[in-house]
Amino acid sequence: MDMDGMAQRAQGWLEQLTVWLQSPAFLAQLAAIALAIVIAPIVASIIKRAIPMLRIAPADDASLYKLRFVLFRAGKFLRAILLVGLLAVAAILLRGMEPLGEDWLVKIAQSLAVVFLVYRAIKVFVDDPLWRKVAIWTLVPLALLAVLGYFDDLTAALEAVSLGEDSAITLLAVIRLGLFGALFFWLGSLGNERGQSAIRAQESLDVGAREILAKLLQIGVFAAVVFLAFGAAGIPLSGLAVAVGAVGLGIGLGLQPIAANFVSxxxxxxxxxxxxxxxxxxxxxxxxxxxxxxxxxxxxxxxxxxxxxxxxxxxxxxxxxxWTHDSPLQRYEVDFGVSYDTDLDALVPLVRDAVLEHPDVLAEPDEPSVEFRNFGDSSINMCVEFWCQGIDDGPNKFTSDVGFIIWRTLKANNIEIPFPQRVTYQIPMPRAEKGKGR
CATH class of the missing domain: 2.30.30.60 (SH3 type barrels.)
Known part of the structure; x- marks a missing residue:
């Protein structure tokens, strides 16, 4: 290790720092940077007090919820935004002052403030921990290279790496395709979600037409995403043709079920x-x-x-x-049994009228029908058939409600609901056999 060389370089740096500290232009830049750092949080606090949506999260049912939510999150790094702006203003003012006229230090501070702004924006807007780490370890270094002036050198090096001897696709194009593809896919997902919600809200169209339009929108959006991603990456459409050919080969070799489900x-x-x-x-x-x-x-x-x-x-x-292809009308039935002593001619209108009083039981296409089923071991087995609009599931309890109605009606009219009974006969033994057992 050359200690003398290191000592000379340190001495040179110290002399340069001494020259800077004696320069009014350098001191003015230091003062401008310090002033911007002090003023940024004060102005951010004043703006947040004046604009409540920057500090208060919007309610879920608030109008323009998405926009207000973005503004609320932007308020979390408002200080970083103001710091970049104040440093830009300071650089303009310093360049306009004849005795000073230097802004290189302020420009360096502004560049670092931009990198900090990118970092804060990622921390605020990217909720998923994995994507947040990916964004921090990609966008922040790129922003740092850009502000230090090495971004053009990096892109030139990546542009020189070609994927194949005669291929026009470079490593830079592939990286751009990944970045722009992710961005356009995210934007396309948001647009597709909003578009499908708007289409499904059109009550003038029937449900089937709405679903068809929604799916066509989805196909169109993601087709546009593919073309935009290739265009932004600078990959010619011939590259897209190669990709489509590869996908077609994949379908031919092993993706037939996926293709069949898509067509279905x-x-x-x-x-x-x-x-x-x-x-x-x-x-x-x-x-x-x-x-x-x-x-x-x-x-x-x-x-x-x-x-x-x-x-x-x-x-x-x-x-x-x-069950509901052409019509929501459904026919249901409830079985019940009565004793053999029951007057069936009087039972039929009694149960029918009681069931018809249920608000969901319809008189069309047919009124409730009380039908004889068969002679059971212990009861005469009957059945009530009735029509309702909807499925007997979830909030609808059609068969349960009708069952309660039948039970109450039978109880109120003293009609017996029999239960299974068995009669056992004991055959007496002859006297001669009884004597043998002694």
Missing amino acids: GLIILLDRSVKVGDFVMLEGDVFGRVKAINMRSTTVATADGKDIIVPNTHFTESSYEN
Whole structure:
């Protein structure tokens, strides 16, 4: 280690620092930086007091919730924003002063403040811990290289690395594709979500048409995302053709089920055999209401809060029951039994009129029908058939309510609801056999 050389360099730095400390221009820049650091939090506090949405989180049902939420989060690094702005103003003022006329130190401080601003924005806006780390370890170093003036050198080095001898795709283009692809995919997801919500809110369209338009919007948005990402990365469309060819080869080799489910989803939406809101029964007595029809699968929500993910091909290749395909009208039945002493001719209108009083029981297409089923071992087995609008599931308790009505009606009219009975006969033994046993 050359101690003399190090001592000489340290002596040179000390002399340069002494010259700077004796320079009014350097001292003015130090004062401007210190003043900006002191003023930024004071002005940020004043602005937050004047604009409540910068310091108070908006309610979930507030108007323009997304915009107000972004402003609220931006208020958390308002000091960093003001610091960058104040340093920029200070640099302009110092350049305009004839005795001073230097702003290089303020520019360095402003560049570091920009890096700090990027760091604070990532900490505030990126909630996921993994993506936050990725953003910090990529965007912050890039911002630092940019403010130090080495960003152009880095891009030139990456541009020189080509993926193949005759390929126009460089390592820089691939990195840009990843960055712009992630950005456009995120923006596309937000736009797709908002667009689908707006389409599904159009009550003038029926449910099937809304779902078709929503899915077409989804396909269009993500197709546009792909083209925009390739364009922003500077990759020619021939590169996109290669990627599409690779995807086609993948479909031919092992992605047939995914492609089949995708096509089946489009068929379901176009022929409207299944719509969002339909009540379906699948194999194995699995039933529920269709919650969403996605690109690969259909989500069926059961009454006990479970979501069943069903491949779209199931609805195009297998049988299933759609209870609400054409009409929400459903017919239900409740069985009951009465004793053999019951006057059935009087029982029928009695139970029918009582069931018809239920507010959800309909008189059309048919009134409630009390029917004879069979002669049971202990009772005459009867049945009530009735029509309701909707599924006997969740908030609807049609069969349960009618069962209570029948029970109350029978009790009020002293009609016996029998229970199984057995009569046992004991055959007496002959006297001769009794004597033998002694």
